[in-house]
Amino acid sequence: MSLHEFEVIARYFSQTFPHRADVIFGVGDDAALCVAPNGMQLAIAIDTLVAGVHFPPETDPKDIGYKALAVNLSDMAAMGATPAWMTLALTCPPDTHENWLAHFSYGLRELAECYQVSLIGGDTTTGPLTITIQITGFVPAQMALHRHGAQPGDGIYVTGTLGDAGLGLASIQQQLHLPVLARHQVESRLNRPTPRLREGQALREIASSAIDISDGLVADLGHILAASQVGASIYLNQLPLSTILREQLSLEAAWQLALSAGDDYELCFTVPQHQESALSKALVTGSYTRIGMIETLPGLRCVNASGQPFIPKSKGYQHSFNLNPDDPDN
Amino acid sequence: MSLHEFEVIARYFSQTFPHRADVIFGVGDDAALCVAPNGMQLAIAIDTLVAGVHFPPETDPKDIGYKALAVNLSDMAAMGATPAWMTLALTCPPDTHENWLAHFSYGLRELAECYQVSLIGGDTTTGPLTITIQITGFVPAQMALHRHGAQPGDGIYVTGTLGDAGLGLASIQQQLHLPVLARHQVESRLNRPTPRLREGQALREIASSAIDISDGLVADLGHILAASQVGASIYLNQLPLSTILREQLSLEAAWQLALSAGDDYELCFTVPQHQESALSKALVTGSYTRIGMIETLPGLRCVNASGQPFIPKSKGYQHSFNLNPDDPDN
Numbered sequence: 207m208s209l210h211e212f213e214v215i216a217r218y219f220s221q222t223f224p225h226r227a228d229v230i231f232g233v234g235d236d237a238a239l240c241v242a243p244n245g246m247q248l249a250i251a252i253d254t255l256v257a258g259v260h261f262p263p264e265t266d267p268k269d270i271g272y273k274a275l276a277v278n279l280s281d282m283a284a285m286g287a288t289p290a291w292m293t294l295a296l297t298c299p300p301d302t303h304e305n306w307l308a309h310f311s312y313g314l315r316e317l318a319e320c321y322q323v324s325l326i327g328g329d330t331t332t333g334p335l336t337i338t339i340q341i342t343g344f345v346p347a348q349m350a351l352h353r354h355g356a357q358p359g360d361g362i363y364v365t366g367t368l369g370d371a372g373l374g375l376a377s378i379q380q381q382l383h384l385p386v387l388a389r390h391q392v393e394s395r396l397n398r399p400t401p402r403l404r405e406g407q408a409l410r411e412i413a414s415s416a417i418d419i420s421d422g423l424v425a426d427l428g429h430i431l432a433a434s435q436v437g438a439s440i441y442l443n444q445l446p447l448s449t450i451l452r453e454q455l456s457l458e459a460a461w462q463l464a465l466s467a468g469d470d471y472e473l474c475f476t477v478p479q480h481q482e483s484a485l486s487k488a489l490v491t492g493s494y495t496r497i498g499m500i501e502t503l504p505g506l507r508c509v510n511a512s513g514q515p516f517i518p519k520s521k522g523y524q525h526s527f528n529l530n531p532d533d534p535d536n
Numbered sequence: 537m538s539l540h541e542f543e544v545i546a547r548y549f550s551q552t553f554p555h556r557a558d559v560i561f562g563v564g565d566d567a568a569l570c571v572a573p574n575g576m577q578l579a580i581a582i583d584t585l586v587a588g589v590h591f592p593p594e595t596d597p598k599d600i601g602y603k604a605l606a607v608n609l610s611d612m613a614a615m616g617a618t619p620a621w622m623t624l625a626l627t628c629p630p631d632t633h634e635n636w637l638a639h640f641s642y643g644l645r646e647l648a649e650c651y652q653v654s655l656i657g658g659d660t661t662t663g664p665l666t667i668t669i670q671i672t673g674f675v676p677a678q679m680a681l682h683r684h685g686a687q688p689g690d691g692i693y694v695t696g697t698l699g700d701a702g703l704g705l706a707s708i709q710q711q712l713h714l715p716v717l718a719r720h721q722v723e724s725r726l727n728r729p730t731p732r733l734r735e736g737q738a739l740r741e742i743a744s745s746a747i748d749i750s751d752g753l754v755a756d757l758g759h760i761l762a763a764s765q766v767g768a769s770i771y772l773n774q775l776p777l778s779t780i781l782r783e784q785l786s787l788e789a790a791w792q793l794a795l796s797a798g799d800d801y802e803l804c805f806t807v808p809q810h811q812e813s814a815l816s817k818a819l820v821t822g823s824y825t826r827i828g829m830i831e832t833l834p835g836l837r838c839v840n841a842s843g844q845p846f847i848p849k850s851k852g853y854q855h856s857f858n859l860n861p862d863d864p865d866n
Contacts, residue, residue, distance in 0.1 A: 237581035251567035256663030333586030
C-alpha cells in the first residue's frame with residue numbers, strides 16, 4: 207500500500223487545523239486566499255528543520271511537528287506579531303510510515319490550535335526529511351519590534367531561563383546522565399520550545415529592540431548589537447538558570463550553555479530606562495530577567511561575579527558552507 | 537575558507553533583488569514586514585524542489601534558481617494573481633561552492649526581476665539540497681481563478697504547447713538523441729518554464745476554472761474535474777504540439793508526453809460558451825488552444841482523430857509514500 211501525495215494532504219493536513227474567518231480559501235487549490243486586516247502590517251518568516259542537522263532522525267514525530275511550528279512562532283514573537291497563517295513544505299523519504307505522518311501532523315496541530323494558526327497550504331515531496339514552515343502574522347503599523355533600536359544605557363533582558371535546551375541536547379547525545387524527571391524537562395525544552403508570543407506582543411511599545419534566541423545568547427544578542435551599532439556587557443551572575451541546570455552542572459558549565467547553546471527560543475530584548483516601570487507592568491514578575499546593559503563601546507563583554515571577563519568557548523551555532531579549495535572561481 | 541550562513545545571506549540574497557515600496561522591512565530581521573494593498577486578497581503558495589527528485593543534482597544552478605521561482609509564479613498564474621513577495625528556504629550541503637550560490641542567486645534574481653518580486657526573507661541551512669520558495673501575491677477580491685468552477689458545456693483550453701518539458705527530460709536522461717538546437721529548446725522548456733502570469737490575470741473574469749500543468753495534463757485536469765464534480769473529453773488531434781515534438785516522436789508518443797509528462801507549467805482552464813469572444817479578445821491568438829469539453833459524465837475520456845478512446849500509459853507524476861508493511865499501526 208502506498209499513500210499518494212494528495213491523499214497525504216487530504217488525510218493529515220486539510221480539515222483538522224484551526225479555521226479562521228480571514229482565510230477565504232485554504233488547502234486544495236494552486237494557492238490559498240487570505241484577507242489581511244486593515245491597519246496591520248504583515249510579518250512573514252520562514253524556517254527549515256533538517257533531519258540530522260536540527261534534530262536526530264529518530265525524534266518523536268509529534269515533537270518534530272510541534273517544533274517546526276514553534277521556531278516560526280518564535281520569529282513572530284520577536285517581531286511583536288500575532289501569527290495567523292502557515293504553509294508547510296514537507297519533504298520525506300518514500301518509506302515514511304503513515305504513522306509518522308499522523309504523529310507529525312498531531313504535534314503540528316497541537317501548537318497550531320494553541321495560537322489559532324491556520325494551515326492554508328503546502329507541498330508534499332519525497333526526499334531527505336526536511337520541514338519548512340512559512341508563517342504570516344499581523345502587527346500594527348509602526349509597532350513591530352526590530353533588532354536595530356538598542357541604545358547605550360538600555361537594559362538587556364531575557365525571558366525564561368537559558369541553557370536548558372542545550373542541556374537537553376547534551377542529554378539526548380548522552381554526554382551526561384540526568385535523573386529521569388530532569389531529563390524529561392530539559393529534553394522537552396529542546397523539543398517543545400515555548401514561543402514567547404504574549405511577551406513579544408506586550409513589549410511592542412516598550413522594548414527598543416528584540417530577537418529570539420535560536421543560535422545562543424551571544425550569537426543572537428550579537429545581531430542586536432550589530433544592527434544597532436552598539437556594544438554591551440552581560441553580567442553572568444544575573445543569567446537566569448533553571449534549578450536543573452544549576453544542580454547538574456558547575457556554574458561555569460552552566461554559563462557556557464546559557465551563553466552559547468541554541469534552541470532556547472526565549473526572547474532577548476532591550477528596554478530604555480524610562481520604560482522600566484512600563485516593562486514591570488507589561489510582563490509578569492519572574493518571567494523575565496535583566497542580564498546586562500547596552501554600551502557605546504563596540505563588542506560584547508561577559509563579566510563574572512568578581513568583575514572579571516569570561517570568554518565563552520563557543521559563540522553559538524551557525525550553518526557553514528565550506529568553499530571548495532580546488533574551485534578556480536574562489 | 538568557509539562562508540557562514542549570515543555571510544551567504546548578505547552576499548547573495550540581500551541587496552540585489554527588486555525593491556518594492558510595499559516591503560517595509562526585508563531581509564535582516566526575525567521576519568519581514570509588508571503592507572497588502574487595499575481591496576486585494578492575498579494569494580499564498582509554497583513549492584519545493586529536491587535534488588535528485590525534481591532535478592538532477594548536476595543541473596546548472598542558474599536554472600535551479602530560475603525554476604524554483606518559476607514553479608511558484610506558475611501557481612500565482614493559475615489563481616490569476618500578481619506575485620509580489622517571496623521567501624526562500626535554501627538547504628544545501630556543507631561543501632557547496634560559493635560559485636554555485638552565486639549562480640543559483642543569479643538565476644533566481646533573473647526571473648524575480650522580470651516580475652518585480654522581492655526576496656523578503658529566508659532561511660539558509662545545511663543538509664541535502666532542497667529549495668523551498670513561498671510566494672505571496674495579490675488578486676482582487678472575488679476574482680481569483682479556482683479549480684472548482686468548471687460546468688458541463690465549458691470548453692477546455694491550454695496555453696502554449698504540451699509535452700516539450702517531458703521531451704527535455706527524456707533528452708537529459710539520454711532516452712533519445714536530439715539535434716543540438718532541438719535539445720537546447722526542450723531542455724530549456726524543462727529547466728526554465730515560463731509562468732503564464734499575463735494569461736492567468738487576463739482570464740480572471742473569463743475562465744470558469746484554471747490550474748497550472750505541473751504533473752501532466754491528465755493529472756492536473758483531473759483536479760479540475762474532481763473539484764468541479766464533472767467529467768470531460770479531450771480530443772487528441774487538438775492537443776497543441778511543438779514542431780520539435782512532432783518531428784522527433786511518433787504521433788502516439790507525442791500524445792503520451794502531452795497528456796502525462798509534467799513540468800510544462802502551461803495553464804489548463806475552462807471557459808463557458810458565452811465567454812468565448814471575451815477569451816479571444818483577452819488572449820493573443822495562437823497562445824492558447826481549445827482541446828476538449830467539460831461533460832456531465834464523470835471521468836476523463838481521451839479521444840483520437842477517428843473517435844476511438846486512447847488510454848495514456850501514465851497518469852502523471854505523484855510523490856508516493858510507501859507504508860511500511862511491518863508497521864503494526866498500518
